[in-house]
Amino acid sequence: MFNCRTAWNKLAPLARASSTVCRQSGKREVSRHVRRPLFARRAQMSSRATGGGGEDKFYVLLVGAACAAGGVYVYYTVSGDKARYDERLAQISRRQHRQAEPSPAPTQAQQEVAADTALESTKASEPAPVSAPGPVDPALPEFPGHAPYLLIGGGTASFAAARSIRARDPGARVLIVTEEADLPYMRPPLSKELWFSDDPSVTETLRFKQWNGKERSIYFQPPSFYVSPSTLETVENGGVAVLTNRKVVHMDVRGSRVKLSDGAEISYDKCLIATGGVPRNLQVIERAGEEVKRRTTLFRKIEDFRALEKASRELKSVTVIGGGFLGSELACALGRRSTDLGLEVVQMFPEKGNMGKVLPEYLSNWTTEKVKKEGVTVLTDAVVKRVSFEDDKVQIKLKDGRVVKTDHIVAAVGLEPNVALARSAGLEVDSDFGGYRVNAELQARSNIWVAGDAACFYDIKLGRRRVEHHDHAVVSGRLAGENMTGAHKPYWHQSMFWSDLGPDVGYEAIGIVDSSLPTVGVFTKATAKDTPRAVTELSGTGIRSESETEAVAGVVAGAVAGAVSVSAGAPAPPTQQEENYGKGVIFYLRDKVVVGIVLWNVFNRMPIARKIIKDGEEHVDLNEVAKLFNIHED
Amino acid sequence: MSYCKQEGKDRIIFVTKEDHEAPSNAELVEDDPNDPYEDHGLILPNGDINWNCPCLGGMASGPCGQQFKEAFSCFHYSTEEVKGSECIEHFRNMQECMQKYPELYPQEDESDGATSGGADTAPAEPTGTDEASAPTSPTGDVTTTGTESAAAS
Numbered sequence: 001m002f003n004c005r006t007a008w009n010k011l012a013p014l015a016r017a018s019s020t021v022c023r024q025s026g027k028r029e030v031s032r033h034v035r036r037p038l039f040a041r042r043a044q045m046s047s048r049a050t051g052g053g054g055e056d057k058f059y060v061l062l063v064g065a066a067c068a069a070g071g072v073y074v075y076y077t078v079s080g081d082k083a084r085y086d087e088r089l090a091q092i093s094r095r096q097h098r099q100a101e102p103s104p105a106p107t108q109a110q111q112e113v114a115a116d117t118a119l120e121s122t123k124a125s126e127p128a129p130v131s132a133p134g135p136v137d138p139a140l141p142e143f144p145g146h147a148p149y150l151l152i153g154g155g156t157a158s159f160a161a162a163r164s165i166r167a168r169d170p171g172a173r174v175l176i177v178t179e180e181a182d183l184p185y186m187r188p189p190l191s192k193e194l195w196f197s198d199d200p201s202v203t204e205t206l207r208f209k210q211w212n213g214k215e216r217s218i219y220f221q222p223p224s225f226y227v228s229p230s231t232l233e234t235v236e237n238g239g240v241a242v243l244t245n246r247k248v249v250h251m252d253v254r255g256s257r258v259k260l261s262d263g264a265e266i267s268y269d270k271c272l273i274a275t276g277g278v279p280r281n282l283q284v285i286e287r288a289g290e291e292v293k294r295r296t297t298l299f300r301k302i303e304d305f306r307a308l309e310k311a312s313r314e315l316k317s318v319t320v321i322g323g324g325f326l327g328s329e330l331a332c333a334l335g336r337r338s339t340d341l342g343l344e345v346v347q348m349f350p351e352k353g354n355m356g357k358v359l360p361e362y363l364s365n366w367t368t369e370k371v372k373k374e375g376v377t378v379l380t381d382a383v384v385k386r387v388s389f390e391d392d393k394v395q396i397k398l399k400d401g402r403v404v405k406t407d408h409i410v411a412a413v414g415l416e417p418n419v420a421l422a423r424s425a426g427l428e429v430d431s432d433f434g435g436y437r438v439n440a441e442l443q444a445r446s447n448i449w450v451a452g453d454a455a456c457f458y459d460i461k462l463g464r465r466r467v468e469h470h471d472h473a474v475v476s477g478r479l480a481g482e483n484m485t486g487a488h489k490p491y492w493h494q495s496m497f498w499s500d501l502g503p504d505v506g507y508e509a510i511g512i513v514d515s516s517l518p519t520v521g522v523f524t525k526a527t528a529k530d531t532p533r534a535v536t537e538l539s540g541t542g543i544r545s546e547s548e549t550e551a552v553a554g555v556v557a558g559a560v561a562g563a564v565s566v567s568a569g570a571p572a573p574p575t576q577q578e579e580n581y582g583k584g585v586i587f588y589l590r591d592k593v594v595v596g597i598v599l600w601n602v603f604n605r606m607p608i609a610r611k612i613i614k615d616g617e618e619h620v621d622l623n624e625v626a627k628l629f630n631i632h633e634d
Numbered sequence: 635m636s637y638c639k640q641e642g643k644d645r646i647i648f649v650t651k652e653d654h655e656a657p658s659n660a661e662l663v664e665d666d667p668n669d670p671y672e673d674h675g676l677i678l679p680n681g682d683i684n685w686n687c688p689c690l691g692g693m694a695s696g697p698c699g700q701q702f703k704e705a706f707s708c709f710h711y712s713t714e715e716v717k718g719s720e721c722i723e724h725f726r727n728m729q730e731c732m733q734k735y736p737e738l739y740p741q742e743d744e745s746d747g748a749t750s751g752g753a754d755t756a757p758a759e760p761t762g763t764d765e766a767s768a769p770t771s772p773t774g775d776v777t778t779t780g781t782e783s784a785a786a787s
Binding site: 162163164165166167168170171221222224225227237239240360361362478481482489490492493517518519520521522523524546611612614615617619621622623624625626627628630631632 | 636643656685696738
């Protein structure tokens with residue numbers, strides 16, 4: 001019907017025009033014809049009466065051509081209108097769909113916000129209100145159909161890449177698509193600083209006070225940093241947009257596009273896969289039934305932190321299974337609260353001591369003693385045989401017969417890298433380390449890079465590896481961002497990691513730190529300044545991978561800060577370092593070359609450690625190498 | 635006096651301050667200043683600004699990144715007697731932009747973004763007010779960009 005009406009409307013003026021033309025040309029012809037015979041009668045008796053069949057044919061041809069042209073014009077106009085009409089209908093239906101979403105859930109602020117702008121996906125009941133970035137124009141699509149830079153995953157690596165891309169490509173438009181409801185945030189505080197906060201609303205604000213009193217949020221940037229996905233294509237100077245609560249389920253590499261779980265498609269020019277991983281679970285817990293699984297936390301995200309924090313306040317006993325970084329940090333954090341909360345904290349793992357896979361045995365034993373002093377009951381050589389729920393308690397039965405009765409389990413037994421897209425994208429998965437297999441430049445295929453926990457990459461110095469640390473996510477994310485903007489750089493800047501066992505003992509490490517390697521440790525007595533607390537006060541940050549850059553950023557400021565905080569700060573806490581391993585350096589060797597270094601209560605020396613690993617030299621006397629660290633100096 | 639012990643494959647050396655007084659005879663490989671792979675500081679070997687330097691925090695990548703880059707580039711390449719004196723307009727644009735995002739660029743920090751990024755002296759106009767506050771709250775300066783430089787390294 002629309003067609004008919006438009007056709008008629010379009011045709012009418014044409015009809016009028018053409019009829020006028022016809023009439024006019026007709027008149028002219030007629031007048032011509034009329035005139036001709038008058039002239040012709042005298043001259044040519046034998047001429048044709050109507051004044052020329054040739055002219056007649058020409059007239060017919062002219063009219064025919066005019067009609068054909070008109071018809072063509074009408075056709076194109078009508079089809080163009082139809083296209084615009086269809087699009088308009090589609091927009092209207094999308095708008096209705098979107099407006100329908102918030103209305104059934106007016107009280108659930110989080111969902112509403114996610115539906116509207118997808119930016120303000122912060123906590124529902126946040127006491128400090130986060131300012132909303134302006135109302136979204138309903139005529140715009142919710143997110144672009146094409147993103148020049150598409151980052152799958154909204155974690156540390158993704159954010160670092162986004163920042164890198166924006167720094168190098170002015171006006172870049174970067175779209176981050178994440179399954180989570182939260183904007184990009186950092187994980188280390190979830191198992192460290194957030195637990196040491198005295199603020200009762202910490203689970204809402206996710207802000208923590210560092211040892212030096214400085215407050216910061218776990219979110220990398222507040223919502224105002226990001227642009228709305230709907231305006232990403234048009235905003236001047238580009239920006240970074242985060243599309244939350246969306247899972248990428250399919251990747252079409254040939255067509256350079258991905259498909260989301262709701263069927264929508266986004267095409268890209270350059271793509272980064274930074275999907276991280278999912279915490280592993282124990283088989284015995286998986287099989288243990290619903291009651292046990294309800295009382296088990298697989299710790300990784302903000303919601304896991306909130307659940308565990310609540311459990312620690314309400315329950316009587318929590319058991320951490322796992323003796324690595326996460327397990328030990330959580331055990332220490334819970335242990336510190338155990339006296340205040342009347343909470344029993346148990347940690348169990350198959351190794352002989354905490355960090356058994358990372359630290360040499362003597363240090364692992366020392367660490368275990370330290371964890372015990374934090375109020376944790378540590379069970380070593382503990383292999384879980386069966387878990388069940390009996391008598392209102394979770395019962396953990398170990399292979400050697402010991403039984404632990406607890407209210408809640410935290411499983412910190414490793415991370416399974418998320419390679420869900422490997423199949424549809426046709427990307428290789430590494431069989432030794434897991435994760436997507438990428439080259440030294442973090443590239444999986446043309447225009448596809450992988451960074452962070454999910455990347456199994458080739459390290460030119462140390463060989464193929466996969467690293468699950470915060471600083472690696474930052475370094476690899478940044479590198480991927482650089483390569484996405486044309487840098488062609490391999491993984492070169494060695495990332496580091498750190499761990500604190502409370503405010504008094506901590507270490508930083510770099511390279512391959514595997515306890516199965518032969519090690520050489522050089523130790524000396526510690527002083528009060530050799531503590532994580534002191535180093536945080538000095539550098540102004542608890543994220544120790546940043547303490548280097550903070551030093552670079554403000555050399556003068558740093559020196560002044562050092563003078564100010566050391567002289568005027570609170571009295572340094574007394575160190576409980578009666579053991580021999582006060583502070584020192586531990587070298588990990590592979591074929592007599594140093595491939596990993598642990599700095600034990602020795603801080604701000606990472607650049608030297610990095611240099612030694614980069615050199616890759618065989619050193620005869622490692623005590624001489626240890627001298628380079630000046631461990632006796634502050 | 636230092637002493638050693640061996641525990642299986644692991645060797646442990648205990649040293650005193652005196653043991654480490656003598657300078658080290660360990661040899662380190664000389665660094666190549668033109669190493670293309672190496673992460674550079676704020677200034678690249680060819681004199682350009684490294685906008686991806688972690689020391690800049692998120693200054694070059696945020697909503698006011700464009701203005702910041704223009705202002706800072708102008709300052710960096712300025713050859714005037716008073717360095718950056720012709721860049722006032724750029725810095726004003728940058729400040730205007732930053733005032734629109736008080737959460738990202740806290741007011742006492744708005745011009746410090748330029749200084750914390752710069753290894754050399756601060757540009758004339760905007761930091762005038764900050765110089766007085768710099769010595770008393772240096773950790774403040776360094777860490778108020780902390781939220782931005784969170785992913786810096």
